[in-house]
Amino acid sequence: xxxxxxxxVAQRLTSTLEKEALxxxxxxxxxxxxxxxxxxxxxxxxxxxVWKRDPRLIVSIINLDLSAAFDNVSHPRLLEAILxxxxxxxxxxxxxxxxxxxxxxxQFDGAASPEITxxxxxxxxSPLSPILFLLFSSGLLEQTKSENDTHLNLGFVDDTTLMVxxxxxxxxxxxxxxxxxxxxxWARRSGAVFNPEKYELIHLTRRRKVDxxxxxxxxxxxxxxxxxxxxxxxxxxxxxxxxxxxQNLETNGxxxxxxxxxTTGMTWGLSFAKTRLxxxxxxxxxxxxxxxxxxAGESEKGLPDSKTQRLEQLQx
Numbered sequence: 001x002x003x004x005x006x007x008x009v010a011q012r013l014t015s016t017l018e019k020e021a022l023x024x025x026x027x028x029x030x031x032x033x034x035x036x037x038x039x040x041x042x043x044x045x046x047x048x049x050v051w052k053r054d055p056r057l058i059v060s061i062i063n064l065d066l067s068a069a070f071d072n073v074s075h076p077r078l079l080e081a082i083l084x085x086x087x088x089x090x091x092x093x094x095x096x097x098x099x100x101x102x103x104x105x106x107q108f109d110g111a112a113s114p115e116i117t118x119x120x121x122x123x124x125x126s127p128l129s130p131i132l133f134l135l136f137s138s139g140l141l142e143q144t145k146s147e148n149d150t151h152l153n154l155g156f157v158d159d160t161t162l163m164v165x166x167x168x169x170x171x172x173x174x175x176x177x178x179x180x181x182x183x184x185x186w187a188r189r190s191g192a193v194f195n196p197e198k199y200e201l202i203h204l205t206r207r208r209k210v211d212x213x214x215x216x217x218x219x220x221x222x223x224x225x226x227x228x229x230x231x232x233x234x235x236x237x238x239x240x241x242x243x244x245x246x247q248n249l250e251t252n253g254x255x256x257x258x259x260x261x262x263t264t265g266m267t268w269g270l271s272f273a274k275t276r277l278x279x280x281x282x283x284x285x286x287x288x289x290x291x292x293x294x295x296a297g298e299s300e301k302g303l304p305d306s307k308t309q310r311l312e313q314l315q316x
Contacts, residue, residue, distance in 0.1 A: 003127070009094055010127040013087070022085045023134060024141040029157035030130035036232040039156050040293045043163065043231065046152055047204055047240060048298055050165045058205045059165045060172035061229065061236075062216070064183060065198035069158035070133060071121040074191035075099045078122075078136045085135065098128065120191065133157060140186045144179050151175060156232055169203050169225075170214035176201075180218055196220030202229040204238055234290045242294040242303065249287055250310050256283045257314065287311055 014031065017023050026042070028034040047059045066072070078099070082092055102123070103115040122129045122136075137155060144153045144162070151164040160183070164175040187194055199221045203212045215223035228237045228244045235245035260283060264275045297303045 006098070007127045009091070010131055013091055013128075014131050016087060016091070017085070017131070017135075020085075022087075023138050024145070024155075026152065026154035027134055027138060027141055028154065030134055036156060037290060037292060039154055039161075040232055040234055040290055042152075042154060043161070043236075044240060044293055046163060051206055054167075055206055056167055057165050058167065058169055058172060058203055058207070058210065058212075059163060060169060060176060060201065060203050060225075061231070062162050062176055062180075062199055062201045063229065063231065064160040064162065064180070065195045066158045066160070066187075067193045067195040069192070070124050070129060072192050073122050073133060073136050074120055077190045078132060081135050081139060095128075095132065130157060136190070137192075139190070140183060143186055144182050151179065153179065159232065161231065168214070169210070169212045172203070173214050173216045177217055200229050201225045202227075202236065202238060204236075204240060206239060232290075234294060240298070243307065245294055246307055246311065250314060253283055253287050253311070253314050256286060284315070287315065 018031065023031070028036070028039040043061070050057050050059055079092070079096060082095060099122070102118045104118050105115045106113040122132050134157070137158070137160075140160065141153055141155055146152065150166065151162070153160070153162050155161070162176055162179050162183075164172045164179070166172050166175065184194065186192070196218050197220055199218065201216055201221075201224070203225050205212070212225055216225075217223060228235050230236070235242075235248055237244045260275070260278055263278070264270050269275075270278070295303055295308065302308075
């Protein structure tokens with residue numbers, strides 16, 4: 001009964017937030033038409049738009065990592081965010097009750113610990129938790145929103161991506177440092193914790209001869225840029241050619257195919273129908289994930305056959 005009630009409240013809360021436009025446009029996840037594909041499309045389209053405006057511009061992206069994001073949600077800060085949004089009182093009261101007097105215990109090998117009162121965090125697995133986390137973290141994107149056309153910040157649940165662009169990597173790094181300071185200030189006020197050791201930085205550019213060696217000065221972060229960066233399950237390379245992503249798809253797809261082949265033979269194993277079901281659920285879904293973004297190419301006419309031929313061979 002509790003799960004049903006939480007689901008109904010989550011649906012009503014989500015509907016109210018969307019109808020009143022109470023969440024930032026660049027906040028994705030747990031919302032209609034705000035999937036990983038939507039977030040990836042925004043990143044790639046923004047980059048292509050910047051390059052079309054001025055091919056000399058460099059787009060720099062850093063992925064921030066929130067430590068134990070759901071577990072570190074501060075109840076007072078979450079309730080404060082709900083109050084600021086002006087949501088109906090019955091929703092405020094329900095969420096206050098939902099967060100109050102929560103307890104948990106640890107179970108291992110048949111043994112259970114005594115129950116522990118949890119003063120922070122929202123329970124993972126509840127249908128309410130994703131939308132509550134969006135409410136909690138919405139202030140982060142609101143405070144880092146750009147008034148000019150030199151950077152874009154977006155979040156997908158607990159993943160935060162900062163994008164800036166300019167004529168030099170060094171200038172971009174200074175912008176990222178300033179925005180990251182705003183993020184850290186928000187974290188200190190909200191009780192959240194960023195983990196700089198897991199930050200990742202990449203510079204996107206079509207220029208062949210350009211200095212990308214400028215370090216990013218953030219305490220706990222190495223400061224070095226990587227040639228490829230995994231963003232929401234898709235491998236992004238510095239020129240958005242998607243070669244590394246396709247290579248990874250081929251390797252992982254072949255391994256999946258090998259495992260699938262062990263379940264079926266000409267005279268034994270799974271039936272054709274069940275084998276096809278497994279194929280669609282594992283191999284095909286893995287190969288096609290994010291294809292509407294990476295397979296379209298910059299001109300949206302599709303990638304050259306030379307790049308996708310190996311995937312076609314694997315599928316055949």
